[in-house]
Amino acid sequence: xxLPQHDWALPDLQSSGVSLVKDEPSVVWAALAPLxxxxxxxxxxxxxxxxxxxxxxxxxxxxxxxxxxxxxxxxKDGSCRALFFDFDxxxxxxxxxxxxxxxxxxxxxxxxxxxxxxxxxxxxxxxYVPLADPATFxxxxxxxxxxxxRLPSLDRxxxxxxxxxxxxxxxxxxxxxxxxxxxxxxxxAYDVARRxxxxxxxxxxxxxxxxxxxxxxxxxxxxxxxxxxTSAANTMNVSSASRMSxxxxxxxxxxxxxxxxxxxxxxxxxxxxxxxxxxxxxxxDIYRRMTQGxxxxxASFYARYSAGNRVQALQRxxxxxxxxxxxxATNTARQSSNHKNPTSRPNTQPPVLHRGNxxxxxxxxxxxFIRTWRNAASLVEQTMGSSRADLARRMVLRALGAAxxxxxxxxxxxxxxxxxxxxxxxxxxxxGHLRALRSxxxxxxxxxxxxxxxxxxxxxxxxPDPLKESAGDLAWKKGKLHALxxxxxxxxxxxxxxxxxxxxxxxxxxxxELVRITRLSRTxxxxxxxxxxxxxxxxxxxxxxxxxASTSLSTVAECLGVLEDVAAQVKxxxxxxxxxxxxxxxxxxxxxxxxxxxDYPWExxxxxxxxxxxxxxxxxxxx
Numbered sequence: 001x002x003l004p005q006h007d008w009a010l011p012d013l014q015s016s017g018v019s020l021v022k023d024e025p026s027v028v029w030a031a032l033a034p035l036x037x038x039x040x041x042x043x044x045x046x047x048x049x050x051x052x053x054x055x056x057x058x059x060x061x062x063x064x065x066x067x068x069x070x071x072x073x074x075x076k077d078g079s080c081r082a083l084f085f086d087f088d089x090x091x092x093x094x095x096x097x098x099x100x101x102x103x104x105x106x107x108x109x110x111x112x113x114x115x116x117x118x119x120x121x122x123x124x125x126x127x128y129v130p131l132a133d134p135a136t137f138x139x140x141x142x143x144x145x146x147x148x149x150r151l152p153s154l155d156r157x158x159x160x161x162x163x164x165x166x167x168x169x170x171x172x173x174x175x176x177x178x179x180x181x182x183x184x185x186x187x188x189a190y191d192v193a194r195r196x197x198x199x200x201x202x203x204x205x206x207x208x209x210x211x212x213x214x215x216x217x218x219x220x221x222x223x224x225x226x227x228x229x230t231s232a233a234n235t236m237n238v239s240s241a242s243r244m245s246x247x248x249x250x251x252x253x254x255x256x257x258x259x260x261x262x263x264x265x266x267x268x269x270x271x272x273x274x275x276x277x278x279x280x281x282x283x284x285d286i287y288r289r290m291t292q293g294x295x296x297x298x299a300s301f302y303a304r305y306s307a308g309n310r311v312q313a314l315q316r317x318x319x320x321x322x323x324x325x326x327x328x329a330t331n332t333a334r335q336s337s338n339h340k341n342p343t344s345r346p347n348t349q350p351p352v353l354h355r356g357n358x359x360x361x362x363x364x365x366x367x368x369f370i371r372t373w374r375n376a377a378s379l380v381e382q383t384m385g386s387s388r389a390d391l392a393r394r395m396v397l398r399a400l401g402a403a404x405x406x407x408x409x410x411x412x413x414x415x416x417x418x419x420x421x422x423x424x425x426x427x428x429x430x431x432g433h434l435r436a437l438r439s440x441x442x443x444x445x446x447x448x449x450x451x452x453x454x455x456x457x458x459x460x461x462x463x464p465d466p467l468k469e470s471a472g473d474l475a476w477k478k479g480k481l482h483a484l485x486x487x488x489x490x491x492x493x494x495x496x497x498x499x500x501x502x503x504x505x506x507x508x509x510x511x512x513e514l515v516r517i518t519r520l521s522r523t524x525x526x527x528x529x530x531x532x533x534x535x536x537x538x539x540x541x542x543x544x545x546x547x548x549a550s551t552s553l554s555t556v557a558e559c560l561g562v563l564e565d566v567a568a569q570v571k572x573x574x575x576x577x578x579x580x581x582x583x584x585x586x587x588x589x590x591x592x593x594x595x596x597x598x599d600y601p602w603e604x605x606x607x608x609x610x611x612x613x614x615x616x617x618x619x620x621x622x623x
Contacts, residue, residue, distance in 0.1 A: 023186040025179040029171030030062035031186060032116070035193040036128055036169050037071035038080045039293070043166050044069050046527075049175020052166055054560060055491045058534045068173045070166035073158050076293030078255055078300025079134035082196070083144065084167045085127040086155040094123040100151040101125050111204045113197050116189045118170040121178035126167065130196030137162045137255045137300040138265055143205060146212030162255045162296050163561065217259070246567045248275030252289070253561055255297030269301035270317055277321040283314055290314075294558045369461070370404050374481060376463045376471035377401065377444055386520045391493040393433045395423045397444060399483035404461055411448065415456030417573040421566065422483040427573070434459075442466060479504055486557040489565060491531055494520055498528040499537060499547070508544030535559075 034040065040060040043052040049068035060071060074080050085104060087097045101117075104127055108115055116128040135143075144159040158165040170189065172180045182189055206213070251257045252272045262268040272295075276286050290299040302310045377397050384390045399422040403412045416434070420427040434457070438445050442464035449458040463471055488496035501517045502509060509517070514525045529545060532538035536551040557563060 023182060025171040025173075025181075026064040027171070028179075028182060028186055028189075029064040029169070031190050032170050032193055033071055033172075034060060034062070035190075036082045036084075036116075036130065038073050038075040038082075041072045042069050043072070045175070049173075053490075054164065055495070055531055056534075058530075064171060065173070068168060068175050070168050070172070073165040073167060074137055074162050074296060074300075075134070076291065076296055076299065077134070077303060078137045078162060078296040078298070079303045080131070080137070080140050080159070081134050082131060083129040083135070083140060084158050084165075085129070085144070085147070086158055086167055087125040087127070087151070087153045088155045089120075089123040089153070091153040091155070096153045097123060097125055100153045101127065103151060104147070104154075107208075111201060111208060113201045113205070114192045114195075116170070116192050117183040118180045119183055120168075120180060121174050121176050125183075126169075126180065128169070128193075130193050131199075131202055132196045133199045133202065134303070135202060136265075136303040137297065139206070142213045142216055143209060145216045146209040149212055149215070162300065163253060244275050244279035244281070246564060248272050250564060252276075252295040252298040253564075255300045265301045269298065270320070272298050272301075273314070273317045274321040274324060277318055278325055283311070283318050286318070287311060287314060289558070292555070292559075294555070366409050369410055369463075370401065371476040372471050373404075373410070373444065373461045373463055374401055374477055375474040376467045378474075378477070379467055379471060380440075380442060380444060382519060384519065386494075386524060388493075389433070389436075391497070392423070392425060392429065393437055394497070395425075395484055395493060396430060396433045396437065398481060399423050400445060400459065400461065401481045402483045405481055410461040411458060412461070413456055413458045417577070418456070421570060421573070424484045424489045424566075477504065485553055486562045486566065487535075487537075487553050487560060489562040490560040491535070491556075492528070494518075494524045495528040495531045498525055499532060502532075502538055502545055502547050508541060508546045510544045514545065 033042070037060055041057055042060045042065065043054070044056040044058060044065055045052050045068040046056060052068075052070050057072075058065075073084050087100055089097050091097075105115075108127075108129065113129055116130070117125065119125045141156075141159045144154070144156050148154045148156045158167045168174070168180050170180050170182050174180060248271065251268055257268040257271075262271060273286070286295075286298070289295040290302070302313055305313045381394055381397075384394060396419060399419050400412050402422065403414055404410055416427040416430045419425075419430045419434075423430065425433075434445070437443060438447055438459075444462060444464070445459045446462045447457055448460050482496075482500065484493075484496060488499070497518045497520065498514055501514055505517075511522065511525055511529065514520075514529070515522050518525060520528070529538060529540075533540065535556050536548050537553070537556065538545055539548045
C-alpha cells in the first residue's frame with residue numbers, strides 16, 4: 001500500500017531532487033542529542049568512526065564533539081527513550097536502504113507514530129521514534145529484531161546490546177566526512193522529540209508485530225548463548241559463599257539469559273536476586289548497582305513497575321530469595337582461615353618461597369632489596385619508550401615486583417599464564433616480553449631455572465651493577481606496587497600509569513609533570529587524563545590534576561564489566577593446565593602435580609577493594 005507523502009517524511013533521495021534544509025550541525029546536535037539519548041553519555045571514536053570503545057565514553061554535553069560520536073541507546077535503568085533504526089547501505093546498497101525506509105515510514109504512519117529521520121554522507125539512513133514511556137531492553141530488542149526480519153538493511157545491533165548499544169544522532173560527524181543531516185526541518189524534528197509517541201502507539205507497534213516477536217522468541221529458545229551457561233563446569237568455582245557467580249552477574253549486567261532455563265524476565269530476575277542474596281548483598285547494595293548503571297540488565301527487569309514501586313518489588317523478591325535460601329541451606333558455613341586439613345597451613349600464614357634446597361621467608365633484607373629493586377626499575381623505565389611493547393614490559397616488571405612483595409622474596413616462580421592474568425596480556429605475549437627483559441643491556445630479572453612439570457620458570461629480581469649506587473641512594477617509594485588493576489584492562493595501560501603518578505603524588509600535578517613522570521607523550525597523557533576525568537577518576541583544579549577520591553576504582557571496574565573478561569581468561573587457562581596435568585600424569589608420573597585447587601588462586605569479587613590489582617588475583621594463594 002502506497003500512502004501520500006506527508007510533510008515530514010523523507011522523499012526518495014536518489015530521484016526526487018528535493019532540496020533539503022541544512023541546519024548547522026552543532027545546533028542540531030545540541031537540540032536533539034540530549035532528547036534522544038538513553039542516558040547523558042556519549043562515546044567518541046578515535047579511529048575515524050570505525051569503533052566506539054567504552055573507555056572513550058564521556059558525559060553528553062551540548063557541544064558537538066570534534067570526532068564521530070554515538071550516544072548510548074539504553075539508560076542506566078535498562079530502558080530506552082527512543083527506538084533507533086539504523087539502515088546500513090552496506091547491506092544491499094542504497095536501493096535496499098531506500099526501499100526499507102519507505103516500508104518503515106508507511107508502517108509508522110499507519111500506526112499513527114511520529115519520527116525523526118536523518119541520513120549519512122555515505123547513503124545510510126537513521127530513523128528515531130521517541131517514546132513517552134521508555135521501553136524495556138527486552139521489549140525494544142524484540143521489536144527491532146522482528147522488524148529486521150522484514151527490512152534486510154536494518155542493523156539490529158544497537159538494540160541487542162544493553163551495555164554497548166550506541167548510534168550517531170543528527171549533527172554527529174561521520175567517518176567519511178560531513179555530518180548526520182536531518183531529512184526534515186530542525187523545528188519539526190525538535191517538536192517530535194519534545195512530544196514523543198504515546199504508550200498507545202508503542203502498544204500498537206508491539207501488537208502489529210506479535211507474530212514476528214513470537215518467532216524471534218522461538219529462535220532464542222533453540223540457540224543458547226555459551227557465555228550464559230550456568231552449569232558448574234562453566235561458571236567460576238568461587239572459594240567463598242560471599243562471591244556471586246559470573247553467570248548471574250552477566251544477566252544482571254546485560255539482561256540476556258538462557259530462555260530454556262528461565263522462561264521469562266521475572267524468572268531470570270528472581271535468579272539474579274537469589275544469587276545476590278547468597279553473595280550477602282542487601283537491598284541497598286542491589287538497588288545501588290541498578291541505579292548507578294552497574295546492573296542495567298536487572299534494572300530493565302524492574303521497568304514494568306513504576307519508579308515509586310520498584311524498591312518495594314525488589315524487597316519482596318529479596319525476601320523470597322532469603323526464604324528459598326534458608327529452606328535449602330545445608331552445610332553452607334563459609335570457609336574461614338582454619339586449616340583445610342591437619343597438614344595445610346592457614347591462609348593467614350606468610351607465604352613461603354623455595355629456592356633450591358633452602359627455604360626463604362620474608363626478612364628485612366629481602367624487603368630492603370625489593371624496595372631498592374623498585375627504584376632500579378623506575379630508573380630503567382626512564383630509558384624506555386612509550387610504544388605498546390614498552391608499556392607492556394613495564395607492566396610485566398610491575399607484576400614480577402608485586403609477586404616478589406607477596407612471596408616476601410626476590411625469587412619469583414609464577415608461570416606466564418599467571419603473569420598474563422596479572423597484566424591483562426596474553427600468555428604468549430608475556431613470554432616474549434620476559435625474553436626481551438632478561439636480554440636487555442641492564443636486565444632487572446634473571447632466569448634461575450626453566451619451567452619443569454607444573455612449575456613455571458623461576459626468575460630472580462636483579463639490580464644491574466651500573467644502577468646499584470643510584471638505586472640505593474633514592475628514597476623508597478611509598479605504597480603498594482600494582483601490576484594492572486581491573487578497571488585499566490578497559491581504560492588502558494597509559495591511563496593506569498597516569499593514575500599511578502597522580503595516586504603517589506602528595507601534590508597536584510600538571511600535564512607537563514605527568515609527561516615527565518610517566519615517560520609518555522603529551523598527547524597520550526592528555527588523552528589518558530580525558531579518560532580518567534570522563535570516568536570521574538581524576539579532576540583538574542587550579543594547581544593541577546589530582547585523584548578524585550569520591551570515585552571507587554571497583555565501581556568503575558563493575559561498570560566496565562572487566563571481571564568477566566578476566567574470568568574468561570582464567571577459565572581458559574584452567575582448562576589448558578588441566579590438559580597439561582593429564583598429559584604429565586601419563587608420561588611423567590614423578591612430576592610435581594598440585595591438587596586441582598592449586599592451579600589458579602582466583603576469586604570472584606562483587607566489588608574488589610580499590611587497591612586490588614590483577615596480580616593480587618593471580619598470585620593470592622601462590623607460594
